[in-house]
Amino acid sequence: MWPDMRFCELLGLDHPVIQAPMAGTSGPALAAAVSNAGGLGSLGCATLPPQRLRDEMRALAERTNRPVNLNFFCHAEPKMDADRHAALMDALAPHYAASGVAPPEGAPSAPFAPFGAAHLDYLLEQPPAVASFHFGLPDAAAIAALKGRGCRILSSATTVAEARWLAERGADAIIAQGWEAGGHRGVFLDPAHDAQIGLFALLPQVVDAVDVPVIAAGGVADGRGIAAAFALGAAGVQIGTAFLTAPEATPKPHHANAARAGTDDSTRISSAVSGRPARAHRTPWLDAMARVEPAPFPLMYHYTAPLQAADADRHHFSLYGQTAALAPEGPAEVRFRLLIEDAARAMT
């Protein structure tokens, strides 16, 4: 049924559908359900402490022997100066006060590290079918080592220039991430000037620019979207929001509730919580925080995590995309099958 089989053939998949690696929200149960159904399940590993990463990799290996995708972040090590810290503490003082939260003490520290030697060692020990990255790629030696162990390399592009950059460095497939996507935007070449390209415009231009298969992400949540992605030249789709509310996923309660109530216009892009632009449920707090210059990703969590912990009603950071309302219902495997059946109808 698929007009382009390149991505299926690259990985031995039945269906060219990736479950998006939603850090903190996916997990072995969701990833295994999608892989066992014939797609590519993904584990969002970027924010996991080392022991947790080992545990989740083991749990996933116990649940499926089909191809899986482990996803990591390649952001730069954040640097922070004292002036910026002082300005942020001032800007956030009213927010801490309004929620009765003690301001965080001491110098900011990052809650997780970018992809590095330790992550690479884990992957080389138990190489997954796919190692994927957000915010660029690891260095050439790491890519060569992963490829030497049979891993396919994927990463996200938000512009044609980013897609070319990834293809030149050995990406085996490129995820064209549209403006509609929930979660963190993968923008990495010029984060200060996000070009904000909608999937409808981005996808065909990335397809024209690179020779590797292109995966459509952002706004794909039903069979119509899958059919449209293939019409625009995609060789596969990546779907996150449509799996976010499945029972196998692990969003926090506020997050799940927000995604369930999501409409076309209920999200906004904000850099205020993590330090990088992400699409999340629009709240008065996020609107107010638009005037704050954030700390570099992910140091900004040092300032915002205490607010979220103390008063989640006001400060929840619920990442989902612009097509939450189109998501199917039921367990992940049921959702997956509905998506495939719906796409088959739309493509004939």
Added chain:
Amino acid sequence: MWPDMRFCELLGLDHPVIQAPMAGTSGPALAAAVSNAGGLGSLGCATLPPQRLRDEMRALAERTNRPVNLNFFCHAEPKMDADRHAALMDALAPHYAASGVAPPEGAPSAPFAPFGAAHLDYLLEQPPAVASFHFGLPDAAAIAALKGRGCRILSSATTVAEARWLAERGADAIIAQGWEAGGHRGVFLDPAHDAQIGLFALLPQVVDAVDVPVIAAGGVADGRGIAAAFALGAAGVQIGTAFLTAPEATPKPHHANAARAGTDDSTRISSAVSGRPARAHRTPWLDAMARVEPAPFPLMYHYTAPLQAADADRHHFSLYGQTAALAPEGPAEVRFRLLIEDAARAMT
């Protein structure tokens, strides 16, 4: 070849393709070429003085007897207070000085009026097949009068809520305008909170929400885009940027050059020139103006027109969309035929 014929049948068109009414840039030659080729040519009438409007309507009637679309703006009458004026003159003083331009004198006046009684009289005298509107709709009496003379009514929606609002007030078809679109965003229900919805997400949700045919706009510039729009549920497409550089169009030289050089990431949304958000060629001037709180549309032109007139290299305001690079070449009729042939290939 079209999987949905409702829009063709509504108007007696061969092909459900609207040439977007680009105010100041379309004109009778372009509109007639598209209508004569079997699509719906459009005249952007919103900014025309009354005598020019009569002349263009006459010129268009001489060139085609096929259905045409006349487009008008339904913005609110702008109001400006003295404090805001003073703040704007201060904010723009460095820009005037840098280009050696005399600051505009006197109170700001709008360069054109919203759709009103005079426009309605013209339309009732010589009713076009379609009267279309941006920024909402005229009042119920005007809509009833136009419908009484056989006009079909179209308007643009940037959210599901706007689409429902338009359908409830009698729109015969609704243009779902994605974030990718060049020119002014049609946002009208809550302009202060633009939901910025990409076409891929907006289109199927509008299709699900209303019973009238939905036209896809923003990011459609080749056959793949047309096929994808129909896969997402559209009954037609509206295409602007792909006609902008046709010889029949009338963009200013800077505008045509910018659109010809347009890439996926060469535009940005800016309210700084007109007072309403519009997608235009990204320039250092537009980036700098992002920090200025604009006057209400279209009064902001009072402050920016002198800059554009005196130093267009720096201050040109070149409206086009995120798929300029996909536009076909040649005269409008050739572009139209290429689009249709390309769509036919993509849909089989």
